[in-house]
Amino acid sequence: MATPKPRVKVPKKASAGEIITIKTLISHDMESGQRKGKDGNVIPRQIINKFTCEFNGMKVFECDLDPAVAANPYFEFNAKVPESGTFKFTWVDDDGSIYTDEQKIAVN
Amino acid sequence: MMTRRRLLAGTATLTAMAGVAILARPAWATVEATEAAIGAFTGGKTPEPGRITLTAPEIAENGNSVPVTVEVDSPMTEGDYVASVTILADGNPNPEVATFHFTPLSGTAAATTRIRLAKTQNVVAIAKMSDGSTFSDRKEVKVTIGGCGG
Numbered sequence: 001m002a003t004p005k006p007r008v009k010v011p012k013k014a015s016a017g018e019i020i021t022i023k024t025l026i027s028h029d030m031e032s033g034q035r036k037g038k039d040g041n042v043i044p045r046q047i048i049n050k051f052t053c054e055f056n057g058m059k060v061f062e063c064d065l066d067p068a069v070a071a072n073p074y075f076e077f078n079a080k081v082p083e084s085g086t087f088k089f090t091w092v093d094d095d096g097s098i099y100t101d102e103q104k105i106a107v108n
Numbered sequence: 109m110m111t112r113r114r115l116l117a118g119t120a121t122l123t124a125m126a127g128v129a130i131l132a133r134p135a136w137a138t139v140e141a142t143e144a145a146i147g148a149f150t151g152g153k154t155p156e157p158g159r160i161t162l163t164a165p166e167i168a169e170n171g172n173s174v175p176v177t178v179e180v181d182s183p184m185t186e187g188d189y190v191a192s193v194t195i196l197a198d199g200n201p202n203p204e205v206a207t208f209h210f211t212p213l214s215g216t217a218a219a220t221t222r223i224r225l226a227k228t229q230n231v232v233a234i235a236k237m238s239d240g241s242t243f244s245d246r247k248e249v250k251v252t253i254g255g256c257g258g
Contacts, residue, residue, distance in 0.1 A: 019215035020215075055213060058213055059209075061211070063209070066202060068204065068223055071173070074221055075220070076177075078214055079214060079215055080214065
């Protein structure tokens with residue numbers, strides 16, 4: 001599998017205290033551990049099991065994923081923006097890999 | 109109730125569906141397993157109806173990717189917010205689908221994701237508030253092509 005590529009959509013600007021919508025997508029097979037390969041053996045489970053979103057180090061949104069989340073996990077959620085800062089997104093893979101992305105937002 | 113007939117019918121459909129979609133584990137999540145998962149999430153309490161809205165399509169053409177949205181009515185302040193929302197599916201190999209954790213910084217307790225559904229079944233969403241109260245909503249989703257293989 002190619003290295004998972006995160007894609008995140010955060011508005012560039014917001015007014016103080018505004019609630020914005022964030023959309024995230026990461027390319028990942030989310031192998032459920034339920035399927036069998038051509039050789040008849042079960043393909044081992046490999047999914048992203050945790051997703052977090054932080055704003056200036058404070059937790060905004062978190063999700064625990066189970067194999068029933070579709071491939072290329074997509075999330076849409078909201079965040080309240082008190083000040084200018086950076087959103088940090090983290091995806092944790094079953095194999096221990098961590099994929100991250102950061103997006104800045106300016107409050108005017 | 110999961111009867112033997114329904115189990116066999118479900119398995120036959122799944123096997124026919126993709127040819128290669130043979131389940132690694134024959135045990136399906138049943139209504140009982142889902143109830144157990146609800147109990148584990150709420151701490152044994154029975155969730156009340158209301159305050160939470162689960163939005164899912166009535167008919168999903170492809171069970172590999174079914175969009176679901178949960179929204180919970182809450183002021184989302186430091187003292188009163190939605191702590192977590194879990195999504196369960198009673199006809200999948202395992203009932204657990206995903207659990208969202210919110211904070212007052214989330215602004216509103218709403219989230220959308222895409223899930224896998226192996227067959228026509230009930231999808232249940234349960235919200236746990238910061239004060240420990242729980243609310244639930246459920247929707248039946250008809251699945252034309254199951255999402256167990258792929």
